[in-house]
Amino acid sequence: MTINKALLAIAMGLALAACTNQQQAADSAAEAAEAANEAQEAADNAAMTGDMDAADAAQASADAAAAAADAASTSADAAASATDMGDADDAADAAENAADAAEQAQDAAEEAAASADAENNTDGQ
Numbered sequence: 306m307t308i309n310k311a312l313l314a315i316a317m318g319l320a321l322a323a324c325t326n327q328q329q330a331a332d333s334a335a336e337a338a339e340a341a342n343e344a345q346e347a348a349d350n351a352a353m354t355g356d357m358d359a360a361d362a363a364q365a366s367a368d369a370a371a372a373a374a375d376a377a378s379t380s381a382d383a384a385a386s387a388t389d390m391g392d393a394d395d396a397a398d399a400a401e402n403a404a405d406a407a408e409q410a411q412d413a414a415e416e417a418a419a420s421a422d423a424e425n426n427t428d429g430q
Contacts, residue, residue, distance in 0.1 A: 347366075354422060
C-alpha cells in the first residue's frame with residue numbers, strides 16, 4: 306500500500322508540473338499579446354505626428370512585437386499539447402522568452418513614438 310501511495314504522489318506531482326508549465330506558457334502568451342497591442346498603439350500614435358522616421362521605427366517594433374506574440378502563442382499551444390514534461394517545460398520557457406521579446410519591442414515602439422512627441426496612451430485601453 307505504501308508503494309501505491311508513493312506512486313500516486315509522484316503521478317500527482319508530474320501532473321501538477323505539467324499544469325504549471327501550461328499555465329506559465331498561457332500567461333506568457335497573454336503578456337506578449339498585450340505588449341504587441343500596446344506597441345501597435347504606440348506606432349499608431351507616432352504615425353499621427355507626421356514624423357515618418359519615428360512612425361516607421363515604431364511600426365517596425367510593433368511588427369516585431371506581433372511576431373513575438375505569435376511565437377509565444379505557438380509555444381503555449383505546444384506546452385498544452387506536450388506529452389512529455391521536458392517538452393512542456395521547454396515550450397513554456399520558449400513562450401516566456403517570446404513574451405520578453407515582445408515587451409522589449411513594445412519598449413522600442415514607445416521610445417520611437419516618444420521621439421516624435423506622440424501621445425502616450427499605451428495602457429492597453
